[in-house]
Amino acid sequence: MTLHSIPTGNFKLDGGAMFGVVPKSIWNRSNPADENNMCSWAMRCLLIETNNRLILIDNGIGDKQDAKFFSYYYLHGDHSLEKSLKNSGFSPDDITDVFLTHLHFDHCGGSVKYANTEKSKLELSFKNATYWSNAKHWEWATHPNPREKASFIKENIMPIQESGQLKFIDQKTTLIPEMEIIFVDGHTESMMLPLIQYKGKKILFLADLVPSLGHLPIPYVMGYDVRPLETLKEKTLLLDKAAKEDWLLFFEHDSVNECCTVEQTDKGVRKKDLFTLSAYFGA
Ligand SMILES: [Zn+2]
Secondary structure: OEEEEEEEEEEEEEHHHHHOOOOHHHHHHHOOOOOOOEEEEEEEEEEEEOOOOEEEEOOOOOOOOOHHHHHOOOOEOOOOHHHHHHHOOOOHHHOOEEEOOOOOHHHHHHHEEEOOOOOOOEEEOOOOOEEEEOHHHHHHHHOOOOOOHHHOOHHHHHHHHHHOOEEEOOOOOOOOOOEEEEEEOOOOOOEEEEEEEEOOEEEEEOOOOOOOHHHOOOOOOOOOOOOHHHHHHHHHHHHHHHHHHOOEEEOOOEOOOOEEEEEEEOOEEEEEEEEOHHHHHOO
């Protein structure tokens, strides 16, 4: 098995919204804001290559929405999903499985694309892939609450359902033996975090549980989370385990840091070492 980091580009979100109750005087040190109070975030996906499967975990923001939509998010950087797949030696048609941690637009927007230049028809970006979500989250995303409604965009979601290529995972099933799935409910209903066994280590894909290194302290929870007190419990449980068992933590949204290990300190769980996957495993 080989893991490939797949950067799909950066965007900006309001720093205050990203850090919830934490004051700017504190979060601005780890995540400096621009003149509009926006901070830069990565959309870093992960590709799992096995003998017969090519599993893409999340796929970034995509390119379907209009200029007004993208004007809110200040896309920047040189990376794109297609370019990163190509750099790893693959094309979209090679992907056998698309695993969606959750259906917020910055995680699943690359799932679906326009089929023609007139932008009148949508199709799956990965035509040979099975798309994986879970029943509870699908129901939640397709009947959204008013708070999350703007994050669940119909054109990212409905074509997957209509394609017949959608499958649901439950607590007992997984895609490959090396991947365990952890369900968390604080950020949104039934977000799925892959915990991957790789070269003798465990790697946790953090998605929006801990979006960046600056979010490691337990109370540093995003304002977007629907159940922040659940997030506190889920972070405590998983970060304690990560420190005890020396897991590698993979950040989807940190625009500078790709991975870290953590350790217990008298302040709580904090970073130990910072590195990229390829540097760590010498690929
Ligand atoms: Zn999210």
